[in-house]
Amino acid sequence: MNFDELGLIKPILDALKAQGYEQPTPIQEKAIPSILQGRDLLGSAQTGTGKTAAFAIPILQNLSSAKEPHRNQIKALILTPTRELAIQIEENFQDYGKHLKLRSLVVFGGVKQHAQEQQLKRGVDILIATPGRLLDFISQGIVKLHHLEIFVLDEADRMLDMGFVHDVKKILKLIPAKRQNLFFSATMPKEIAKLASEILINPVRVEVAPVSSTADTIQQSIYFVDNNNKTDLLIHLLEDPKFDQVLVFSRTKHGADKIVKKLYQSNISAEAIHGNKSQNARQNALSNFKSKRTRILVATDIAARGIDIDELKYVVNYELSDVSETYVHRIGRTGRAGSEGTSFSFVDALDLANLRNTEKLIGKKIPVVTDHPFHTDNLVEQKRDSNNKPFTPRPRTNGQRSEKTKNKSNFYRKK
Structure with a gap:
């Protein structure tokens, strides 16, 4: 299948051609038609499968084709956990939408807000944001989401890992109830699955390259x-x-x-x-x-x-x-x-x-390279306990002590 078989408009097809895109990846082929139809979508896909284009391309087309575009009011919000990923997504929107009259902007913390604030005041159609900076702008009245039509939650499991789920829930209470929702996560722990069920309405489910698989290439x-x-x-x-x-x-x-x-x-x-x-x-x-x-x-x-x-x-x-x-x-x-x-x-x-x-x-053994000057066959033999039994290695704990160790330390401290 080629991109022109997905019903995309010429400005987007021209932009994709300029980027060297020839055929859609599996997630793009499955997701783009459903998103163009306005359906909610639950995508299980990891970075590297082409998922950013899978939602960016149809969002650009739907917003550019709107009968009443309401230019420069935030109509699509993409929420993502890290600054680097937010910047990457915004770059993709710029690439795919370079022939369209839509403005996109990325906002994130860790930098002074003035430049981002000035761009917001000039008007934005598509906003890519990290949770903390977005909530700051909302609380200051700089960002208003009354006209939001599309909400994307990207890397939802990473949001959970980084402690952003509560911020996401705050944001969900501040956006219009009537909207299209796109939800992407590489894994589906219980809390993320519950959040997805609260956000999505009769979603299309797309699963590509689960997190347990590595590319054959x-x-x-x-x-x-x-x-x-x-x-x-x-x-x-x-x-x-x-x-x-x-x-x-x-x-x-x-x-x-x-x-x-x-x-x-x-x-x-x-x-x-x-x-x-x-x-x-x-x-x-x-x-x-x-x-x-x-x-x-x-x-x-x-x-x-x-x-x-x-x-x-x-x-x-x-x-x-x-x-x-x-x-x-x-x-x-x-x-x-x-x-x-x-x-x-x-x-x-x-x-x-x-x-x-x-x-x-x-589900596979990774080949071992022995042809190098620092190879050792004796990793387990290097450490033995007091009975001269082989040491069984445990995962590192990033410096965190076990409860047993903490209790022992507290005991001696009291003494």
Whole structure:
């Protein structure tokens, strides 16, 4: 199927052609006709499946075709959890709607509000926002949503993870009851499923690439390595000039900065992107990486949501996450839209339990690469208990102590 078979208007088809789009992805093919008809939609899809275009394209067409357009009043609201993802979505709206007389704007926290406020006062048709900044603007009377016709909740499960669900519920009480609702989430925990049932009316259900699946176009591999050799292994891999653009995932903000510092000392250009960086610093780092002025981008998971780089070929998991689904999200930054990609995961003794859980989730064993100078076969043997029994690794806890440890500490403190 081609895009012109979906009933799209010529200005949008021309814009898609200019972007190099030829055929819709599965979620676009399934979602666009239903959204054009004004139906509510529940989409189970992860980043990299083309879901932004799946809702942006029909929203642009429906708003541009309205008999009474009411120009420059907010008629579509896209709510998303992170600044990077919000910016990416707005860029897509600009690309697909460049031949249409519709204004889109992105608003988010972490920067001064004056510039965003001035643009809002000039009038906006489509608003892409993070929850906190949107509620700030609403409370100040800067944003009014009386004319809203379409509401999109994107990355709903990430909203839950980041504690934004209560903010979402506040916003839902402030928008017109009569509207079209589009709801996207990679996973459906109970709270998200309940929220979807409260928002959607007789929705069309579209499920594409569930979070437990990895793209067949991504070549995955594991490197067993001692923790203190991980940076040296990364530098060793980067000696190959083919790795000209690599996204590295770190578990922590401090860890990301530490990796960048060591790469810089080895004359490898790298920048970090995480929550402690200012918005301008994050955007500059992302821009430098996209343009290949910076070779390596080191990111934490939350900051990496919304990083969408055309033809990114390499992703490195410096550590595995305790949340197995995160592995799928991470490596999904490569191998997008049918292109080929490669992921490397560095596994030390404390990563073994996470590796087992990840392989169980994706339903496959990830091949192990042994042909490198830092390979070790003795991760489990390195740690033994007092009875000389093999140590069973447990997932890292991000510094959180168990209740047993806390109680023991409190006992001795009282003594």
